[in-house]
Amino acid sequence: MKTIPVLCAAAVVGLATRAAAIELRTCPPDIHDTPALGVHLSQADVLRMPFPQVVAAGQRLFVTDFNACDGAGRPGTNGGIAPRTPDPLRGPRFTRLSGPDASSCAGCHNQPQAGGAGDFVANVFVLAQNATPVSGTMLNPDFTQTWLERNTLGMFGSGAIELLGREMTHALQEERTQALARARASGTNVTVALVAKGVSFGSLVAHPDGSVDTAGVVGVDPDLVVKPFSRKGMMRSVREFTVNAFNQHHGMQAVERFGAGTDPDGDGVTDELLVGDVTAASIFQEALPVPVEMPPGWNARAVLRGRRLFAQVGCTSCHVPALPLESTIFCDPDPLNPSTGPFATFNDTSQSYCFDLRQTSGLRGNMVAAYTDLKRHVICDASKPQLCNEPTSPLQTSDSMQPVPRDEFLTAKLWDVGNSAPWGHRGDLDTIYAAIVAHGGEAAPVEAAFEGLQAADQSAVVAFLKTLVMPIVPNDPNPQQAGSPPAGPPAGD
16 A cells, blocks of 8 residues: 655745745734744645645644634634624633634544544534533533534545545436436426435435425435535535634634635634645545555454454445445545535635545555445434434534434444544444444344344454554654654663
8 A cells, every 4th residue: 555655844834935925924913923834825836736745735734733823713703703702701712612622633633643533532512613602511410412522533535435425426416317307308207216336315206397306315415415524424525624623623714715814703813724725734634545454463263254244244234345436536626515605615626636546545446445335324212322312402414504313323434443442423432342232223133133143253343343444654743743853862871
């Protein structure tokens, strides 16, 4: 497998000295310090840069501990950029529930390294960032959740995942288009099964007048856009996810959503993230290596038996071992990124930056071995309530403004399950075994089949899953490693 070539941050700074278009930043007059990210990139800058330098720039953005000089914090607004004054917590830089709640992306995405998953302590509270005034309540008096709590997902292999989502979206929408054409031509209703890469998303009925009945659509929004990102499948692209996260977790607003030359959060800093900045940060994540299956080693017989049993009990009905790509060429941005509204994201394909995932991400052939179907399923019920630990309201809404039921979640990508502890959407399960037996709802028959196995066979399934891991990438720093000198010998040596 090829690794991503990376450059040190000095390479980006060096580029700045050769290209005047790259923006150099300073602090506002009342802050006698320096920005953590002194160099910003336009999209034109990025399009002139070779791939290794784009990855290096994105890596630097990902691990930077942003400060007030960068525009970190959103003192005058909530996460939706709605005014949150009067607010007793207007002054503090961080608020654990409502955000901003982290200095850097890698502050949470750091296991096994930058771009990976996060421990329970890195959990985020979805929709709490929109509370006005900011929220101070994590649990209700009966210890139920006040907000939707989410454990940090790993971003390794995310370029391949996004491409799968794009291709599945195209297939589903093409089936809708053909059904409408047949309905118009025949003058009668046409029912069509919705299938993409062998995954069924129910059916729809096309009417001769051009309308469609989506009551039979399952596992995806009525617009048939597959959304591979977030625990409930809410966002369609890494870029959209990144713009959201910068604002929610760091108080850094991207001009592509919040406007150039404006200061929507009232912190005194404008143009906090340029289009090129977001492109670089997105490409760093999109080009992260795909997770791999490690050699089974001494436990080979158990691992091989576990792989067979994983399929035998039915886990692969949702955790599909691999899905094929029609093309491995990845281009950022996604042309289907929302153009307007609260999820507006850059989508001008005339300014695309493209690369081949086989050359940059270790993708072998065209198969993405992610162990998912990229479909939402009901995975809990009254007898298995662990994964239903969501408040009854508010419901999380996708980028198509569709609320997703509290018991529905996107099929987890298991290709990094071996080193992405803890498990479950809340990260409150500390063994893979516990995560398996917590399944209910649509997964109840499969879970029952697993529990019917002998103990040694259950352990074999877990042993197999532990071989699915995110690889270690050379020169990919953890948050505080960026710019740190190597350690010297211990005193006395």
